[in-house]
Amino acid sequence: MFIAMNRFQVHPERSDEFERSWRERDSYLAEVPGFVEFALLKGDNPGEYISHSRWESRDAFKAWTQSDAFTRAHASGLSEDVLADHPRVSMYESVLEARASVAR
């Protein structure tokens, strides 16, 4: 499993606007080869968000970042001034996994 996280620090009073821009955006992700799932996570600290995506492999993620779908998804307009800082991207490979015994 490969996970990419992009951490955002948003001006807290503009959190609603930030969330709305994600809801209204067409990410074109669902059909991308190797894409597994996406979540926009909201942290306990005001204005803290992570865009959290899971991929079958790092190569699948890299291929997406070089695709037209990526360009289209990032063309739609988040106004930059809702951010209090630059987004910070981090990438992770899982070295150990466990799941609940009972399917839910």
Next chain:
Amino acid sequence: MFIAMNRFQVHPERSDEFERSWRERDSYLAEVPGFVEFALLKGDNPGEYISHSRWESRDAFKAWTQSDAFTRAHASGLSEDVLADHPRVSMYESVLEARASVAR
């Protein structure tokens, strides 16, 4: 969806030892009510790790941290000096989710 992350900065030369301590540890998580999945994530930066767990709700996570299973899982011995810094816990709720169209 609720996600708890604990970020670890490990002395890079002790990464193998850190990973082994997780592999050998019995987390007792699989049977915990509300637990969904766990992964130990390794970051691209040397010595960067996240213990990443997903729960049905924040309440399920909280109940686990107050349980005997939690105490047992944390009693097993990770030698503290593999860490270059204190672990940092963060908690997140998802505000938006998407999955691949094709089941994999």
